[in-house]
Amino acid sequence: MAERDELYAINLGRVDFTPGDFDKFVYQHGAKALWERSMLCSCISESSGQPDFTCPNCDGKGFSYDEGKVIKALINNADGKKDSVPVGLLDVGTTLATISSEFRVGFRDRLLFPDMRTVYSQVLTYKGNPAGERLKYYCAEMQQVRVLDTKIPEDKYEVNGSRIIFKEDAGIQVGERFSVLMYTIPSYIVIDIPHELRGTFVKMGRVTDTWEELPKQYMIKREDLLPATRGGNLLETD
Structure with a gap:
Protein backbone atom coordinates (compact mmCIF):
# COMPACT_ATOMS: atom_id res chain seq x y z
CA MET A 1 0.00 0.00 0.00
CA MET A 116 -7.38 3.56 -55.27
CA ARG A 117 -6.92 4.59 -58.89
CA THR A 118 -5.08 7.45 -60.54
CA VAL A 119 -4.77 8.62 -64.16
CA TYR A 120 -1.48 8.05 -65.94
CA SER A 121 -0.29 8.64 -69.51
CA GLN A 122 2.82 7.29 -71.20
CA VAL A 123 4.47 7.32 -74.63
CA LEU A 124 6.13 4.12 -75.89
CA THR A 125 7.81 2.76 -79.00
CA TYR A 126 6.25 -0.29 -80.64
CA LYS A 127 8.98 -2.95 -80.95
CA GLY A 128 6.81 -5.85 -82.08
CA ASN A 129 7.52 -7.87 -78.95
CA PRO A 130 5.27 -11.00 -78.98
CA ALA A 131 4.99 -10.76 -75.18
CA GLY A 132 3.75 -7.19 -75.51
CA GLU A 133 5.21 -3.77 -74.88
CA ARG A 134 6.01 -3.10 -71.25
CA LEU A 135 4.12 -0.28 -69.53
CA LYS A 136 5.83 1.63 -66.75
CA TYR A 137 3.05 0.83 -64.26
CA TYR A 138 0.37 -1.78 -63.75
CA CYS A 139 -2.70 -1.01 -65.86
CA ALA A 140 -5.94 -1.29 -63.87
CA GLU A 141 -8.03 -0.09 -66.82
CA MET A 142 -6.96 1.18 -70.25
CA GLN A 143 -8.79 4.29 -71.41
CA GLN A 144 -7.26 5.12 -74.80
CA VAL A 145 -4.39 4.15 -77.09
CA ARG A 146 -3.41 6.59 -79.84
CA VAL A 147 -0.84 7.15 -82.58
CA LEU A 148 -0.84 10.92 -82.92
CA ASP A 149 -4.53 11.76 -83.48
CA THR A 150 -5.53 8.24 -84.55
CA LYS A 151 -7.27 6.19 -81.87
CA ILE A 152 -6.57 2.46 -81.95
CA PRO A 153 -9.83 0.49 -81.42
CA GLU A 154 -10.11 -1.44 -78.15
CA ASP A 155 -10.53 -4.75 -79.98
CA LYS A 156 -7.10 -4.34 -81.62
CA TYR A 157 -5.07 -4.79 -78.44
CA GLU A 158 -5.09 -6.61 -75.11
CA VAL A 159 -3.75 -5.48 -71.75
CA ASN A 160 -2.25 -7.95 -69.30
CA GLY A 161 -1.03 -6.30 -66.11
CA SER A 162 1.82 -4.07 -67.20
CA ARG A 163 1.91 -5.31 -70.83
CA ILE A 164 -0.01 -4.16 -73.87
CA ILE A 165 -0.21 -6.65 -76.75
CA PHE A 166 -1.27 -5.45 -80.20
CA LYS A 167 -3.01 -7.71 -82.68
CA GLU A 168 -1.59 -8.14 -86.17
CA ASP A 169 -4.29 -5.96 -87.74
CA ALA A 170 -3.88 -3.10 -85.23
CA GLY A 171 -2.29 -0.98 -87.95
CA ILE A 172 0.76 0.00 -85.89
CA GLN A 173 4.26 -0.41 -87.36
CA VAL A 174 7.50 -1.44 -85.64
CA GLY A 175 9.36 1.68 -84.54
CA GLU A 176 6.19 3.76 -84.40
CA ARG A 177 5.47 5.78 -81.28
CA PHE A 178 2.14 5.46 -79.48
CA SER A 179 0.61 6.93 -76.35
CA VAL A 180 -1.63 5.38 -73.70
CA LEU A 181 -4.06 6.83 -71.18
CA MET A 182 -4.94 4.48 -68.33
CA TYR A 183 -5.95 4.06 -64.71
CA THR A 184 -3.23 2.71 -62.47
CA ILE A 185 -2.62 2.09 -58.76
Whole structure:
Protein backbone atom coordinates (compact mmCIF):
# COMPACT_ATOMS: atom_id res chain seq x y z
CA MET A 1 0.00 0.00 0.00
CA ALA A 2 2.84 2.36 0.88
CA GLU A 3 4.58 1.58 -2.42
CA ARG A 4 1.38 2.31 -4.34
CA ASP A 5 0.95 5.64 -2.54
CA GLU A 6 4.56 6.52 -3.36
CA LEU A 7 4.02 5.82 -7.09
CA TYR A 8 0.88 7.94 -6.98
CA ALA A 9 2.78 10.82 -5.41
CA ILE A 10 5.59 10.59 -7.99
CA ASN A 11 3.14 10.68 -10.90
CA LEU A 12 0.81 13.27 -9.42
CA GLY A 13 0.05 15.92 -12.02
CA ARG A 14 1.82 14.03 -14.82
CA VAL A 15 0.07 13.55 -18.16
CA ASP A 16 1.28 10.75 -20.43
CA PHE A 17 0.36 9.80 -23.99
CA THR A 18 -1.08 6.36 -24.57
CA PRO A 19 1.01 5.14 -27.55
CA GLY A 20 -1.33 2.26 -28.33
CA ASP A 21 -4.21 4.66 -28.99
CA PHE A 22 -2.27 6.40 -31.79
CA ASP A 23 -1.52 3.08 -33.51
CA LYS A 24 -5.15 2.03 -33.10
CA PHE A 25 -6.31 5.23 -34.83
CA VAL A 26 -4.01 4.54 -37.82
CA TYR A 27 -5.32 0.95 -38.09
CA GLN A 28 -8.96 2.03 -37.92
CA HIS A 29 -8.84 5.04 -40.25
CA GLY A 30 -5.82 4.43 -42.48
CA ALA A 31 -5.90 3.30 -46.11
CA LYS A 32 -4.59 -0.11 -47.14
CA ALA A 33 -1.09 0.23 -48.57
CA LEU A 34 1.47 -2.16 -49.99
CA TRP A 35 4.82 -1.21 -48.44
CA GLU A 36 7.85 -2.17 -50.53
CA ARG A 37 11.26 -1.66 -48.94
CA SER A 38 14.01 -0.24 -51.13
CA MET A 39 17.64 -1.25 -51.28
CA LEU A 40 20.59 -0.26 -53.44
CA CYS A 41 20.89 -2.36 -56.59
CA SER A 42 24.12 -4.30 -57.09
CA CYS A 43 24.42 -2.88 -60.62
CA ILE A 44 25.83 0.38 -59.21
CA SER A 45 29.39 1.04 -60.35
CA GLU A 46 31.96 1.05 -57.56
CA SER A 47 34.03 3.72 -59.33
CA SER A 48 31.32 6.17 -60.42
CA GLY A 49 28.52 5.36 -57.98
CA GLN A 50 26.09 5.42 -60.92
CA PRO A 51 23.60 2.63 -61.75
CA ASP A 52 23.62 0.65 -64.98
CA PHE A 53 20.87 2.33 -67.00
CA THR A 54 20.19 -0.93 -68.85
CA CYS A 55 19.78 -2.95 -65.63
CA PRO A 56 16.67 -5.18 -65.86
CA ASN A 57 16.36 -5.29 -62.07
CA CYS A 58 16.12 -1.58 -61.23
CA ASP A 59 15.54 -0.04 -64.70
CA GLY A 60 18.53 2.21 -64.14
CA LYS A 61 17.16 3.83 -60.96
CA GLY A 62 19.78 2.29 -58.68
CA PHE A 63 17.19 0.89 -56.28
CA SER A 64 15.23 -2.35 -56.21
CA TYR A 65 12.21 -3.26 -54.09
CA ASP A 66 11.14 -6.34 -52.15
CA GLU A 67 7.84 -8.22 -52.54
CA GLY A 68 5.96 -5.88 -50.20
CA LYS A 69 3.87 -6.06 -47.03
CA VAL A 70 0.28 -4.87 -46.52
CA ILE A 71 0.02 -2.12 -43.88
CA LYS A 72 -2.22 0.85 -43.06
CA ALA A 73 -1.29 4.46 -43.87
CA LEU A 74 -3.18 7.52 -42.68
CA ILE A 75 -3.02 10.19 -45.40
CA ASN A 76 -2.91 13.82 -44.30
CA ASN A 77 -4.52 16.12 -46.86
CA ALA A 78 -2.97 19.53 -47.38
CA ASP A 79 -5.58 22.29 -47.26
CA GLY A 80 -3.52 24.80 -49.23
CA LYS A 81 -2.96 27.22 -46.37
CA LYS A 82 0.72 28.12 -46.47
CA ASP A 83 0.92 28.77 -42.74
CA SER A 84 -0.15 25.22 -41.92
CA VAL A 85 1.61 23.24 -44.68
CA PRO A 86 5.19 22.02 -44.04
CA VAL A 87 7.95 23.30 -46.30
CA GLY A 88 8.08 21.18 -49.46
CA LEU A 89 4.50 19.93 -49.22
CA LEU A 90 3.27 22.43 -51.82
CA ASP A 91 5.21 20.52 -54.48
CA VAL A 92 2.92 18.79 -56.98
CA GLY A 93 2.07 15.21 -56.05
CA THR A 94 3.40 15.43 -52.49
CA THR A 95 1.50 14.59 -49.30
CA LEU A 96 2.04 13.22 -45.79
CA ALA A 97 1.42 9.67 -44.56
CA THR A 98 1.34 8.52 -40.95
CA ILE A 99 2.26 4.87 -40.37
CA SER A 100 2.18 2.70 -37.25
CA SER A 101 5.32 2.60 -35.09
CA GLU A 102 5.36 -1.16 -35.73
CA PHE A 103 6.87 -0.64 -39.18
CA ARG A 104 10.31 0.83 -39.94
CA VAL A 105 9.58 2.59 -43.21
CA GLY A 106 12.75 3.98 -44.78
CA PHE A 107 13.83 6.70 -47.17
CA ARG A 108 13.04 5.80 -50.82
CA ASP A 109 10.61 3.02 -49.79
CA ARG A 110 7.53 2.66 -51.98
CA LEU A 111 3.87 2.79 -50.94
CA LEU A 112 1.16 1.55 -53.31
CA PHE A 113 -2.56 2.00 -52.61
CA PRO A 114 -4.38 -0.95 -54.29
CA ASP A 115 -7.89 0.25 -53.44
CA MET A 116 -7.38 3.56 -55.27
CA ARG A 117 -6.92 4.59 -58.89
CA THR A 118 -5.08 7.45 -60.54
CA VAL A 119 -4.77 8.62 -64.16
CA TYR A 120 -1.48 8.05 -65.94
CA SER A 121 -0.29 8.64 -69.51
CA GLN A 122 2.82 7.29 -71.20
CA VAL A 123 4.47 7.32 -74.63
CA LEU A 124 6.13 4.12 -75.89
CA THR A 125 7.81 2.76 -79.00
CA TYR A 126 6.25 -0.29 -80.64
CA LYS A 127 8.98 -2.95 -80.95
CA GLY A 128 6.81 -5.85 -82.08
CA ASN A 129 7.52 -7.87 -78.95
CA PRO A 130 5.27 -11.00 -78.98
CA ALA A 131 4.99 -10.76 -75.18
CA GLY A 132 3.75 -7.19 -75.51
CA GLU A 133 5.21 -3.77 -74.88
CA ARG A 134 6.01 -3.10 -71.25
CA LEU A 135 4.12 -0.28 -69.53
CA LYS A 136 5.83 1.63 -66.75
CA TYR A 137 3.05 0.83 -64.26
CA TYR A 138 0.37 -1.78 -63.75
CA CYS A 139 -2.70 -1.01 -65.86
CA ALA A 140 -5.94 -1.29 -63.87
CA GLU A 141 -8.03 -0.09 -66.82
CA MET A 142 -6.96 1.18 -70.25
CA GLN A 143 -8.79 4.29 -71.41
CA GLN A 144 -7.26 5.12 -74.80
CA VAL A 145 -4.39 4.15 -77.09
CA ARG A 146 -3.41 6.59 -79.84
CA VAL A 147 -0.84 7.15 -82.58
CA LEU A 148 -0.84 10.92 -82.92
CA ASP A 149 -4.53 11.76 -83.48
CA THR A 150 -5.53 8.24 -84.55
CA LYS A 151 -7.27 6.19 -81.87
CA ILE A 152 -6.57 2.46 -81.95
CA PRO A 153 -9.83 0.49 -81.42
CA GLU A 154 -10.11 -1.44 -78.15
CA ASP A 155 -10.53 -4.75 -79.98
CA LYS A 156 -7.10 -4.34 -81.62
CA TYR A 157 -5.07 -4.79 -78.44
CA GLU A 158 -5.09 -6.61 -75.11
CA VAL A 159 -3.75 -5.48 -71.75
CA ASN A 160 -2.25 -7.95 -69.30
CA GLY A 161 -1.03 -6.30 -66.11
CA SER A 162 1.82 -4.07 -67.20
CA ARG A 163 1.91 -5.31 -70.83
CA ILE A 164 -0.01 -4.16 -73.87
CA ILE A 165 -0.21 -6.65 -76.75
CA PHE A 166 -1.27 -5.45 -80.20
CA LYS A 167 -3.01 -7.71 -82.68
CA GLU A 168 -1.59 -8.14 -86.17
CA ASP A 169 -4.29 -5.96 -87.74
CA ALA A 170 -3.88 -3.10 -85.23
CA GLY A 171 -2.29 -0.98 -87.95
CA ILE A 172 0.76 0.00 -85.89
CA GLN A 173 4.26 -0.41 -87.36
CA VAL A 174 7.50 -1.44 -85.64
CA GLY A 175 9.36 1.68 -84.54
CA GLU A 176 6.19 3.76 -84.40
CA ARG A 177 5.47 5.78 -81.28
CA PHE A 178 2.14 5.46 -79.48
CA SER A 179 0.61 6.93 -76.35
CA VAL A 180 -1.63 5.38 -73.70
CA LEU A 181 -4.06 6.83 -71.18
CA MET A 182 -4.94 4.48 -68.33
CA TYR A 183 -5.95 4.06 -64.71
CA THR A 184 -3.23 2.71 -62.47
CA ILE A 185 -2.62 2.09 -58.76
CA PRO A 186 -1.17 5.19 -57.06
CA SER A 187 2.53 4.65 -56.32
CA TYR A 188 4.38 6.93 -53.90
CA ILE A 189 8.03 7.15 -52.84
CA VAL A 190 9.18 8.28 -49.38
CA ILE A 191 11.23 11.43 -49.96
CA ASP A 192 11.60 12.64 -46.37
CA ILE A 193 11.04 11.49 -42.78
CA PRO A 194 10.49 14.76 -40.88
CA HIS A 195 9.49 13.03 -37.62
CA GLU A 196 11.69 9.94 -37.56
CA LEU A 197 12.50 10.38 -33.85
CA ARG A 198 8.87 10.74 -32.76
CA GLY A 199 8.20 9.07 -29.42
CA THR A 200 7.41 9.74 -25.77
CA PHE A 201 8.39 8.67 -22.27
CA VAL A 202 5.62 6.87 -20.40
CA LYS A 203 5.80 6.57 -16.62
CA MET A 204 2.27 6.44 -15.27
CA GLY A 205 1.97 3.31 -13.11
CA ARG A 206 5.64 2.41 -13.63
CA VAL A 207 8.73 2.80 -11.48
CA THR A 208 10.87 4.33 -14.24
CA ASP A 209 10.27 6.17 -17.51
CA THR A 210 9.96 3.91 -20.55
CA TRP A 211 10.54 5.19 -24.07
CA GLU A 212 7.66 4.31 -26.40
CA GLU A 213 7.76 5.02 -30.12
CA LEU A 214 4.79 6.75 -31.74
CA PRO A 215 3.52 6.45 -35.32
CA LYS A 216 5.89 8.19 -37.73
CA GLN A 217 4.98 10.78 -40.35
CA TYR A 218 6.49 10.49 -43.83
CA MET A 219 6.58 12.88 -46.76
CA ILE A 220 5.69 10.93 -49.91
CA LYS A 221 5.60 11.90 -53.57
CA ARG A 222 3.97 10.29 -56.60
CA GLU A 223 6.59 8.13 -58.26
CA ASP A 224 5.71 9.28 -61.79
CA LEU A 225 6.38 12.91 -60.81
CA LEU A 226 9.89 12.25 -59.50
CA PRO A 227 12.85 13.18 -61.76
CA ALA A 228 13.71 10.44 -64.25
CA THR A 229 17.28 10.43 -62.92
CA ARG A 230 18.10 11.32 -59.33
CA GLY A 231 21.77 12.22 -60.01
CA GLY A 232 24.69 12.06 -57.64
CA ASN A 233 26.88 9.21 -56.49
CA LEU A 234 24.60 6.62 -54.87
CA LEU A 235 27.51 5.16 -52.90
CA GLU A 236 28.58 8.44 -51.28
CA THR A 237 28.46 8.39 -47.48
CA ASP A 238 29.77 11.90 -46.76
